[in-house]
Amino acid sequence: AFQLYLEKIDYGKQFLTKKDISKIEMYKNKFDDEMVSGRLKVVDEVSRIMSVKLPMIKKHVDGLLAKDFDFSKSESYETDAKKRDYASNDNELKERWRQIIKLDLLSQFLELEEEQNEEPSEKDKKKNKKKKKKKNKKKLSQAELLKEAKTKIEKRYTRVFKRLLE
Numbered sequence: 001a002f003q004l005y006l007e008k009i010d011y012g013k014q015f016l017t018k019k020d021i022s023k024i025e026m027y028k029n030k031f032d033d034e035m036v037s038g039r040l041k042v043v044d045e046v047s048r049i050m051s052v053k054l055p056m057i058k059k060h061v062d063g064l065l066a067k068d069f070d071f072s073k074s075e076s077y078e079t080d081a082k083k084r085d086y087a088s089n090d091n092e093l094k095e096r097w098r099q100i101i102k103l104d105l106l107s108q109f110l111e112l113e114e115e116q117n118e119e120p121s122e123k124d125k126k127k128n129k130k131k132k133k134k135k136n137k138k139k140l141s142q143a144e145l146l147k148e149a150k151t152k153i154e155k156r157y158t159r160v161f162k163r164l165l166e
Helices: 002-009 018-025 028-037 041-065 090-117 122-130 142-165
Strands: none
Touching: 002 028, 002 041, 018 041, 028 041, 041 090, 041 142, 090 142
């Protein structure tokens, strides 16, 4: 039950460090008994830790999104949370978030680029003929696509952190 609880609070291993996990694991042996009693002290500890981590990470993400990324640098990132370990410290956690944001931004950029370069299918062409003719949408440059991608990512993370901080 305890391991399942850990997965539920930080499945992606994006918020807690090994040090945080060691603090939470002090409650591991008492977890089942506390569940029966209805008073889980571990929840208070997790809430305390997350009340510090979430604003720190949000501030870091906001700072990352205010800067440009170097996409010429070759990097790797393990996207499977089960294969990742918790970050050793806050600096490593911040580096993980840099990689997450960079990956999200690159993915969003590529999606926008693909949408822009897609040829309309026969079905889409027929739909467009029935509707009023729309002006052809101007193709955006890579810089404009990147800016649009960043705007979408900023909005996404604003919603995510708003929900998490409530």
